[in-house]
Amino acid sequence: MDAPRTGGDLITETLTALGARVAFGIPGQHALGLFDALRRSDLEFVSARVENNAAFAADGHARRTGRVTPLLVSTGPGALLTLASLQESRASSAPVLVISGQVPRAGLGGARRGFLHELPEQSANFAGVTKSVFTVRHPSQIPSALAGAWRTAAAAPAGPVLVEIPQDVLLEPTDVPPVADVDGSPALLEPRAELVAEAARLLDGARRPVVLAGGGVSRAGGHGALLELAEALQAPVATTFGAKDAFPWEHPLSLRSWLEDRHTTDYLAGADVLLVVGSGLGELSSNYHTLVPKGRVVQVEADLGKLEANVPALGVHGDAALTLAALAGRVTPRPADPAVAAEVARVRAAVAARLDAQDLSAEREVLAAVRAALPDDAPSFWDMTVLAYWAWSAWEPRRGRMFSAQGAGGLGYGLPAALGAAAAGAGRVLAVSGDGGAMYSIAELATARQHDLDVTWLVVDDGGYGILREYMRDAFGEAAHTELARPDFPALAAAFGVPSTLTSPGRLREDLAAALAAPGPHVVVLPMVLGLFAPTHT
Template sequence: MPAPTGAQHLVDALTALGTEVVFGLPGVHNLPLWEALADTDIRLVGVRHEQTAGYAADGYARATGKLGVALVTTGPGAANTLAAVGEAMASAAPVLIIATDIPSTLRRPGVVRGVLHETSDQQAMFAPVTKAGFTVTSADQVAATLHRAARLALQPQSGPVYLGIPTDFLSERTPARRPPRSHARPSEIPDLSEAEAQLAAADRPLIWAGGGALRAEAGEAIGKLAERLAAPVLTTFGARGLLSVDHPCLAPNPVHAPEVGALWDEADVVLAIGTDFDGLMTQNWLMPKPKKLIAINVDPDDAAKNYQPDITLVGDARVLVEALKVEERSGIAALVGRLAKVSARVRQRIKEEEPQAADLLSTLDEVLPADAVVVADMCVAGYWIGGFHRVRAPRKLAYPMGWGTLGYGFPAALGAAAAGGGRAICVTGDGGFLFGCGDLHTLAQEQLPVTTIVVDDGGYGMLRYDQDRAGLPRRGVDWDSPDFVGLARSFGVHADRVSGFGRAFRRLLGEFVESDEPNVLVVRAKMAPPLNTSPRWYRKESP
């Protein structure tokens, strides 16, 4: 019996890792992989653009916590994923980009010969937007290198990793090297006594939970600690859904609302879990540093790069939070009352500032299935979702506020839906949807359970707001939108349209999310941006 090919080694390694779905685009250099995958139980979702493959892998990773895999071809095919990989890096999504490269037999060191799709250093293109990159140097290393790359992508802090394979290795037959063993080290618990003492002595403790807390599955432990401390919990965009919406200590989002920001300002001890205090959450660090800051993080440098902690506890968020010993204190009833008032003020603010946003948010709260995954794009409606939507559970919101890539929503929703954990609800603008609308074909082909809400305001609504606010003429932000309903139907996807987010929207969305098929709902509406967008931040630089 002949030895397996490099392509067979790769798919065997993916199978051994428990891979269920791969997103990809065929190219002349990677066709052996498509052939090898056909003999496995791995679902290969063919997309219409490599950027979609990257975003879909990201959406799958965020919805599951598992490795998202994108399979693309050489040169421009690999380069087309870079925007998606950058978003995955900024949001710590574990994505593996598997890209072929030109045949090893045709490459000469230091010379670009003009081979089809040749790049002088394909791996180097990915260096700024990945945790690491690997290029296979012989066919017998394919499986071992893939295992190494996948392990690194999933290792906290998770993130994207690049794996390049010269195309001739895919057809070469060779015995495989044994994959490297994973040597998991037991997590050591640092001395917690000083942190425990500061939390016990705090008059107004507060917990700030970031994406690292969610990825560590620390929600239950954080919820119990918050109740013992009678401390409000503020969650970042990446940690939305960490606590249930009815948890007594969960503060309403976002911290960009002055009523919520006051909770931070009043705190005398802040316990920061799995966060780096990025500019988007802190209004570019205009939030004052707390009087006392305790940080829990897998990376001490990450914990200290924006606000210097007084105490840094390095390790797994769930393990360390569970290990903190703090006596139960009084004050939970008063906290619940305070948070209820804050929530009421925030909701009233929304109704007064943008009634259409209030209608959108209340409809999503009422009609979405319990297991729905909401995927928002970089658009005005998406900003309202990212800031104010009541997220019911971990991994039920994907929001591209790491790198902030327009066009994320629709392709990421394909990946979230392919994960099989519930219907994906994509909220996107007309501009972002046009980035990847060709993948309506993928939606129809795969019959993925996605409801896409396209908010059509006839242009780039956020940029239009910026120009109007600055007193500038509108340039490049307005257009006559295409017939999105006709476009979707031309691909065989059911679609309909409404004006605004009133009763007709509520009725149709309720019908669409109960369907077993993909569908598109186009909403003609214009909305003002919310407080969590930078032009509306309430904290200002001193004059």
């Protein structure tokens, strides 16, 4: 006799009907009914070693695919360990659907029944991190709750959502028919017509319009509409660090991504109309709030709370791609202007000259070696490390997107996020970490090996927290507590059954290319202290 279907089966059936193919997470006592149901489903499950890394993996999968990605965890400690990673997903608009176990229903609502992992209000801990939280109390609520959560996670601005389900609900037999008819499609965030008309009027009247394209453009797929609009307006385009693929790197109108350079900041500030699309003009996008526009600002943003949060603007609440397409259809095209392309070339030359005046050839050569080794269409995932700070500004994205933990700035993102992307079958994936960040996620080498994921992990070993070392020396003259004892990374990789290569700056391109060409996981270790370019925001 077949075992009865349970609340856990309703979860896996609903996720499959919504389009999920891969889920990430770690089992736990109060979620075992869900993990038992996974045995009877077609979902592929990638088991991490620490919950925060499982959440980073779900984030990487969501960013790489653009699809809502399930994260399955247990109660209390397991759920809470995801919070720092979900802060990154919220800041970077990654649609992660967290399904957490809960204590039995009798322990909900603040009752203190003494269950293992019990919290007074588990969902309250997620309220400031996720877009929404929902507690299921009966199996029949599961399909609609998950469909609503999926829709919320996917809706612009995308982000994480929590659904918590008590242990007894997961285990409870159900006569709800197998789930097939659910729809998680989000409503389109169309801009209001009168705002589009006013924005187009301002742009048409501008002598010197300039565009700053943020991560919302990339996430929304607004690349074509941005190119069409920029060429119609003859408007130079700078991209934020999260939108490096949004505009062609070599285009004559491309200012690229040197947002921490005064030449770029001043050029953006000098526009008589600055169109900011898909960016809230936060610290990194505004050169630490030193970007002070002299003309009008038109800000297109899906996150209502970010409209005019940092500068006065004509705020257009809307999806970046839809709004760009609407604007491109309304503005009056201008003839190609060689003078505009010459202005862009002068800004790019000034940025290059400032770098040339610093003793940074070794750092630039290392980044160039990584770029040359990585196939053009391969994605890369970067931890918060010195080389990533270089890549934010200088990395040429080509056809493979660059992803990083710049949203919340937590350590340990690179490897688990790359594993999540590789689980999507995206081909070869690169992860980049420093030795400090690597220790946050070193356990996930076991995940890489268990699932035989095609991830090459470059660890730049500088013996400490390199960014903090730089910051402290700049601020206080010397660094304190930034130096780290660290393992023999190649030996540690071998202990996990993962091949490794100890490289040098001169061999980096060749060694990294060879690792990327081999199937399965591989670790490449570069012992080197990298310097950072001089800041221009102070």
